[in-house]
Amino acid sequence: MVTKKTTNTKKTTKTATTRKTSTRKSAKPAKKVLSLDEKNNLIRVAAYYIAEKRGFAPGNENDDWVQAETQIEFMLKKGEFK
Numbered sequence: 001m002v003t004k005k006t007t008n009t010k011k012t013t014k015t016a017t018t019r020k021t022s023t024r025k026s027a028k029p030a031k032k033v034l035s036l037d038e039k040n041n042l043i044r045v046a047a048y049y050i051a052e053k054r055g056f057a058p059g060n061e062n063d064d065w066v067q068a069e070t071q072i073e074f075m076l077k078k079g080e081f082k
Contacts, residue, residue: 034081042081043068 034042046068047061054060075081 034076039072039076042072046071 043065047064050064050067051061054064
C-alpha cells in the first residue's frame with residue numbers, strides 16, 4: 001500500500017512515499033539440486049519400501065522402481081528436499 005504525503009511551502013512541493021513491507025514468504029520454495037547419485041539413492045530407498053509394502057513378491061521390481069521415480073519427482077517439484 002502506498003501512502004503519499006504532500007507538504008506545501010511557498011515555492012516548493014515535497015512528496016514523501018511510505019511503503020509497508022510485507023512479511024509474506026516467497027511463493028516458490030528454493031529447490032535443492034540433487035546429484036544423479038543422490039536422486040537414484042532416494043529412488044532406490046523408495047522402491048525398497050514399496051516392495052516391502054507388497055511383501056517383496058517377485059516380478060514387480062520394475063513397477064516398484066517406476067512408482068518410486070514418480071514419487072521422488074513429485075516431491076522434488078514440490079520442493080520437499082531442502
